Amino acid sequence: MKKTILAVGSVAFDDVETPFGKRQNALGGSAVFFSLAASHFTIVNLVGVAGNDYPAEAIKMLHQHRIDTTGLEIADGLTFRWGGRYHQDINQRDTLYTHLNVFADFSPKIPPVYRQTPIVFLGNIQPGLQLDVLGKLQRPEFVALDTMNLWINTTRPELMKVISRVDLLVINDSELAELTGAVNLLKGLQILHELGLKYIVIKRGEYGAILSSASGLFYTPAFPVEQAVDPTGAGDSFAGGMIGYLGECEHIDCDSLKKAVIYGTVLGSFCVEDFSVDGLLNLNRRKIGARYRQLRQMVKL
Amino acid sequence: MKKTILAVGSVAFDDVETPFGKRQNALGGSAVFFSLAASHFTIVNLVGVAGNDYPAEAIKMLHQHRIDTTGLEIADGLTFRWGGRYHQDINQRDTLYTHLNVFADFSPKIPPVYRQTPIVFLGNIQPGLQLDVLGKLQRPEFVALDTMNLWINTTRPELMKVISRVDLLVINDSELAELTGAVNLLKGLQILHELGLKYIVIKRGEYGAILSSASGLFYTPAFPVEQAVDPTGAGDSFAGGMIGYLGECEHIDCDSLKKAVIYGTVLGSFCVEDFSVDGLLNLNRRKIGARYRQLRQMVKL
Numbered sequence: 001m002k003k004t005i006l007a008v009g010s011v012a013f014d015d016v017e018t019p020f021g022k023r024q025n026a027l028g029g030s031a032v033f034f035s036l037a038a039s040h041f042t043i044v045n046l047v048g049v050a051g052n053d054y055p056a057e058a059i060k061m062l063h064q065h066r067i068d069t070t071g072l073e074i075a076d077g078l079t080f081r082w083g084g085r086y087h088q089d090i091n092q093r094d095t096l097y098t099h100l101n102v103f104a105d106f107s108p109k110i111p112p113v114y115r116q117t118p119i120v121f122l123g124n125i126q127p128g129l130q131l132d133v134l135g136k137l138q139r140p141e142f143v144a145l146d147t148m149n150l151w152i153n154t155t156r157p158e159l160m161k162v163i164s165r166v167d168l169l170v171i172n173d174s175e176l177a178e179l180t181g182a183v184n185l186l187k188g189l190q191i192l193h194e195l196g197l198k199y200i201v202i203k204r205g206e207y208g209a210i211l212s213s214a215s216g217l218f219y220t221p222a223f224p225v226e227q228a229v230d231p232t233g234a235g236d237s238f239a240g241g242m243i244g245y246l247g248e249c250e251h252i253d254c255d256s257l258k259k260a261v262i263y264g265t266v267l268g269s270f271c272v273e274d275f276s277v278d279g280l281l282n283l284n285r286r287k288i289g290a291r292y293r294q295l296r297q298m299v300k301l
Numbered sequence: 302m303k304k305t306i307l308a309v310g311s312v313a314f315d316d317v318e319t320p321f322g323k324r325q326n327a328l329g330g331s332a333v334f335f336s337l338a339a340s341h342f343t344i345v346n347l348v349g350v351a352g353n354d355y356p357a358e359a360i361k362m363l364h365q366h367r368i369d370t371t372g373l374e375i376a377d378g379l380t381f382r383w384g385g386r387y388h389q390d391i392n393q394r395d396t397l398y399t400h401l402n403v404f405a406d407f408s409p410k411i412p413p414v415y416r417q418t419p420i421v422f423l424g425n426i427q428p429g430l431q432l433d434v435l436g437k438l439q440r441p442e443f444v445a446l447d448t449m450n451l452w453i454n455t456t457r458p459e460l461m462k463v464i465s466r467v468d469l470l471v472i473n474d475s476e477l478a479e480l481t482g483a484v485n486l487l488k489g490l491q492i493l494h495e496l497g498l499k500y501i502v503i504k505r506g507e508y509g510a511i512l513s514s515a516s517g518l519f520y521t522p523a524f525p526v527e528q529a530v531d532p533t534g535a536g537d538s539f540a541g542g543m544i545g546y547l548g549e550c551e552h553i554d555c556d557s558l559k560k561a562v563i564y565g566t567v568l569g570s571f572c573v574e575d576f577s578v579d580g581l582l583n584l585n586r587r588k589i590g591a592r593y594r595q596l597r598q599m600v601k602l
Binding site: 219225 | 522525600
């Protein structure tokens with residue numbers, strides 16, 4: 001019996017330019033990338049806000065991927081829009097603009113049918129809103145949290161409060177250092193575990209990911225792609241693949257989380273191979289499984 | 302029966318400042334770090350040049366580590382000296398000065414007893430000199446090559462010539478991109494393999510290493526240390542651990558090279574935990590083996 005996932009985050013249009021081309025009005029937003037990646041494993045209940053310019057075909061596409069959009073509020077105004085340009089070194093980018101639009105006043109509403117969703121992903125939004133969402137849910141089995149430097153610097157007390165109430169924190173190396181004040185990885189992880197956090201996943205982009213838990217560290221490399229076309233949404237796709245796989249697991253423990261981070265990096269690799277969400281659409285479990293096995297082969301003696 | 306390794310490279314004094322302290326006149330140089338790391342596996346024949354200020358105790362210490370210094374020329378003048386300061390983020394450093402001194406006119410001399418050494422490590426020196434060394438040796442079984450951006454940019458034709466004559470190239474991500482013109486890792490590796498190179502090892506510092514060979518890619522994470530005190534020589538210690546282990550292998554093939562890169566990252570981890578070569582001195586195979594097994598555990602499901 002698969003477990004449904006509740007995902008809260010942004011719904012956006014992206015205007016993106018990379019060395020491989022340009023896309024305007026591309027579907028984006030953390031909740032959308034996350035949900036599409038996770039949809040290959042289980043059903044996703046999406047919570048977010050879009051403007052009334054958000055296309056009906058996009059919502060239809062989400063439905064076709066088993067994504068429930070009862071929690072997708074359509075507000076008067078324009079959808080969140082992000083513009084960015086990637087460098088020749090595709091790991092570098094400049095943000096050209098961030099128009100929050102209807103996302104500026106986002107206050108996540110949890111439809112009654114969502115309240116018992118067993119697995120929760122609190123995407124990268126203001127920690128106060130993440131706490132609100134948690135308060136509206138009935139004891140979920142597993143809660144994962146994403147955040148960013150902005151919240152570490154501006155709303156640390158609320159962020160620490162959310163952290164103390166979740167099972168898993170997804171973070172990158174520099175965020176870990178900022179959050180804990182420890183330059184050393186092991187020290188940073190120790191500080192967070194001492195706060196009561198059971199699982200920490202360090203996202204390292206092209207260098208893979210690390211899971212830290214009671215059973216120590218687990219490393220996976222990133223799946224190496226022939227051509228990274230557009231990295232937008234890779235981190236959210238990573239989280240979607242990881243949490244999505246947990247929806248298939250009867251028990252969520254260290255062992256399932258190790259496999260989950262591998263699925264995360266596999267979904268991240270599919271995401272970057274095409275613009276916007278396109279790399280996540282023409283996928284199936286066979287293709288995902290093949291990359292999972294290839295990646296495991298790359299660490300075998 | 303262990304195989305001896307011939308190592309050519311620099312012998313230096315380092316004046317180093319890191320967030321954890323300061324050392325003046327510390328032993329350094331690629332040949333010294335390499336040899337001390339490799340000495341835990343087999344005998345090393347060192348080829349390099351020092352000035353007549355190089356201390357007798359340093360040479361005695363090398364002998365105590367089974368390092369043959371017949372090939373260490375003592376020239377009139379001062380030993381190569383490098384001064385550097387590491388940032389709070391220990392992966393960043395500024396070179397304060399590079400006094401080549403006697404190293405400026407280094408022309409490697411191969412003692413007759415070294416000519417049949419089966420395994421060769423051509424440390425990071427001018428490719429023309431690396432070619433000279435190769436010309437003086439009697440068909441070694443395995444040759445590994447290190448290089449740097451300087452030679453890629455200034456002596457590319459000679460560098461390409463050496464590359465075509467060795468078995469293994471040790472390089473980092475940015476050097477691979479500069480050398481091949483390919484931003485993508487897989488493309489860069491393909492270009493080098495098409496030149497006839499059998500093995501390529503990508504050093505990624507704290508992110509570990511990749512071996513590329515006919516049997517595909519093999520990834521190992523770096524061994525995570527509690528405190529990186531001084532990264533000077535980590536790359537050379539990595540190479541020393543890797544090539545040193547090959548000295549223990551009856552057959553040098555993909556399988557032995559996979560294990561070798563793990564030993565490389567283990568020796569690199571011991572190097573960074575103390576200043577200068579100190580982290581490589583109070584070591585034994587038991588300590589090295591323990592980290593090897595811990596590292597393997599960190600990729601196991």
